Amino acid sequence: MLKLTLRGLLKNKIRFLLTSLAVVLGVTFVVAAFVVTDGLRSTFEGVSQDIYSTQDFSVRGTGPDDFSRSPVPEELVGQIEAIPGVTNVSGYVEADQTYPIDDDGETAEPFGPPRFGISWSGNPIDNYLLLEGEGPDEPDEFALDQNFFDDFNFTIGNTYVVVSEAGGPQEFTLTGTFRFGIEDEVSVGPVFAAFEPETAQRFLGLPDQYQEIAIAIDPSANADDVQSQIRALLPADAVVITGNEAAEEFVDGFTGFFTAFRAILLTFAFVVLFVSAFLINNTFTIIIGQRVRELGLLRAIGATGRQVRQSVMIEALAVGLISTVLGTILGLGAARVLIAILESFGASFPDGPLPLEPRTIIWALVVGVLVTMISAYLPARKAATVSPMEALSETGGLEEARNGRRSIIGGLVAIAGIAGTLFGLFGSFDEATPRLIVLGLGAVLSFIAVAILSPLLVKPVVAVVGAPIAAFGKRAGKLASSNASRSPQRTAGTAVALTIGLALVSTVTIIGASLKSTVSDALSNTVTADYIVTAFGQLPEGVLEEVSALPEIGDITTFTGEDALVAGEDRYVEGLDFSTISSLIDADLTEGTYDSSGGNTVLFRDYADELGVGVGDTVNIEFPNGVKEDFTVSGIFDDNTFFDSISIDVADHQRFFESNEVGALIASGADGVSPADARAALDESLELYPQLNVQDQAEFLEETESQIDQLLAIINVFLGLSVLIALIGIVNTLTLSVFERTRELGLLRAVGMTRRQIRRMVRWESVIVAVFGAVLGIGLGVLFGWAISDAIPDDIVAKATFPIGQLFVFVVAAVLVGLIAAILPARRAAKLNILEAISS
């Protein structure tokens, strides 16, 4: 039996190839996902080992993560130096969003890799490698890392403006270039500007303080002893760890990112595999239908049903194994492509090796073999039920599942799927992960239900879709239309990949469109301010003053906010300028006023209801410095698109939070100043802050929309892979159908169908199948998109928007997919030798 199976496989290479193609793609994606993230991780590990290789100990403040540790006082350096056995000590500071502006007025993008300002002590323990020029040792000097220097237009010896969040724009002379003491070819992405330590402390906003202190000790000293002596010197919010621990911590700081990134890639891989599973299932079903006579003969000469089933499963195993091998090899290549795609969207990756871990291979096997075998199981069971009589019957062919049973099973799965989806969307969850799992399960079940139920829709939908084709395509069109509906299960099975792909793509598109229209509605209805000034992070010091000083600018308010305990619960408390806000943003203040006299707060209606307070009542806020203060509710607003639930006046905010940080500011032109003049004045005053985004309403909207579009584009590129699989699926089915209808095609040719008409017929059938899949998929996408838009809070997505034009483009794309898929099968069909065909 095994020999027979394998011979059969070898004989039908095309069948084999077509079946494995889908599995190969799925495995490729899984392997690429693992390899890319493993590669990233191992590069980071290598880099961090190198960076910390000169340190035996590292002293740093405590904090939730790398970027929010409390600094340590600089006196510690001297105290640690005094410990016997300590040979070298150096303090270090760094701050993100620090960047020099080159000769062309350009600098690193805020959305790219981090842009660090760092200290340069000249102490070898820093592990910087000077490449050109000299290190910075005067207060007005800086050095650049080689990558930054290479990517932009700088000349050593020239003076440049460098901007930091704390220090604003300031002039420094470029003294040289450097690299961390790490392998040359590796770049982790971040770009660095280095300053002499005291300058770094001041310019980066940490006077008299360090973020880390690097310590080297005499190899003969007792390390544990030294560590405990250091520990004894430290304040409560600082720790001393070994260099190795510091290196691990550095990598761990990125673990969340790796995990999230891998989860995203694996989600796409899952979609690809899920779609592939339907394709494999469909292919096996068709093949078994075609082999029914052969299987009947096997049964007639004594093969048991079990043997027949096993033979199909062995075929699946062989397909799975070979696909896994191919997929793994391709995956290594695809990893590079994946990186290239992501980089084309602005992401930055270190160049390093892409390791193939045993874990990756195991997953590839699990995915490739298991998915194939599961997909083939139902067809294999069906094959086992072939009776010996089928060998003798004239017509042959497997009976398709009866509609009644199909409706019941499909209906039950659909109910489970819809219930899961709705619960996932609207149910209450404490965390995002279980919600996503329930939602994903619901979606998977819904798609399976679609796969089970969609054969029932083939006849009616094809009747509608096929009508214009039959009218337009004459006899070839009519034949195509009836071919598409002659085996509903096959047509539906072929289309389901496209259905799932387009359902996901249109869901994402609808959510994106809804997001955009919400932003645009909010802007036109709510924002009366003319200009919006934002930065990546906080606005640098001095911006507010610059803008306030402009006579061309009228009302201004800043947006700022920090967490505090409001009525005992953690809340983000926003600071707004209550004296100007009403002329800049219309948040539907339906009760009371913005009272800027101090000690007042305005609340979002839902939140006021939640707290059970109204205008005139008080709300207690406990600030991080421990101060508790009662604020009087002076107003209640209804539109929370731009405001958080609770705001206080900016003056109170600064006083209680003890901070002048500003997140963003919005402003209007002064009365009687033309928009062009106001804008010009604003641009001029902020010339030294190229990282600032100065936008009018239209620009703000445009940028928001283009950001959403970019995100959508990335998602859709990956979801588009499922459309590629759908295309393969259609090629597959058509090829098998053409093979199955050889005689019929020969007859058509004999009675006068031209090759061209044959090609047209196959093409139209393909288009009908594709459009069937598209119509179903877009229909589902509209439902999902609507449900999800409804589930997202109103301040993010107010109402679902359906981009009809784009959805129509998807239908057109489906037609194209159909046409492309038909090229080879149509050619094959047209090339049939008539004589051989009619005598087959």
Added chain:
Amino acid sequence: MTTMAARTEGASKIYGSGDTEVRALDNVSIGFNPSEFTAIMGPSGSGKSTLMHTLAGLDPLTSGSTYIGDVELGSLSEKELTLLRRQKVGFIFQAFNLIPTLTAIENITLPVDLAKGQVDMTWVDNVVSTVGLADRKTHRPDELSGGQQQRVAVARALASKPEIIFADEPTGNLDSKTGGEILDFMRSAVRELGQTIVMVTHDAVAASYSDRVVFLADGKIVDEMANPTADAVFDRIKNLGD
């Protein structure tokens, strides 16, 4: 002399080469008169099917020429051959004659539809009622009996009023009574409608319905018989094998 409906001149067809060379047709010259019902007989491998296929333009000759009416097939492109087939040639095969997704009437008008021609419905209705399918027009092939399916095939061959109809064992899959009905109908198509039919068969009874029987053996015409009877044909084939 009137133009022949179809003819061959020195037709030879050789498959393979060297040791495996098979001479399926060996310098065959034969003509088929309009409104004549010809049966071609011969044992397996005698070349009777090859003769029919080359006559119909389905299979090119190795040497010699074939004509449908005045048109020499060897000079035609693949597309021209297809167009010629749908305009001037009708086919009836032994089985699987019909497109399963089309109704009886759609199958009948298929060649005309393919040519985007105007279907002569009076003629088609006439043909359909003559073959006794008037109440089966909208049935699909799987709803028809074997005999009914063959009648649809005959009706299709007639519907486009071809110059010549080629029938390849048209009754081979039918019981003798149903087969007889089909043959009766084919003969009346020749007598009453002036149709030309060339039929390949190995069945002496079927051949007896024809006006003339041509006997083939080893790719050559070995005999002819006019106004055959079943017994005479049967005797003749018995001797052919020797």
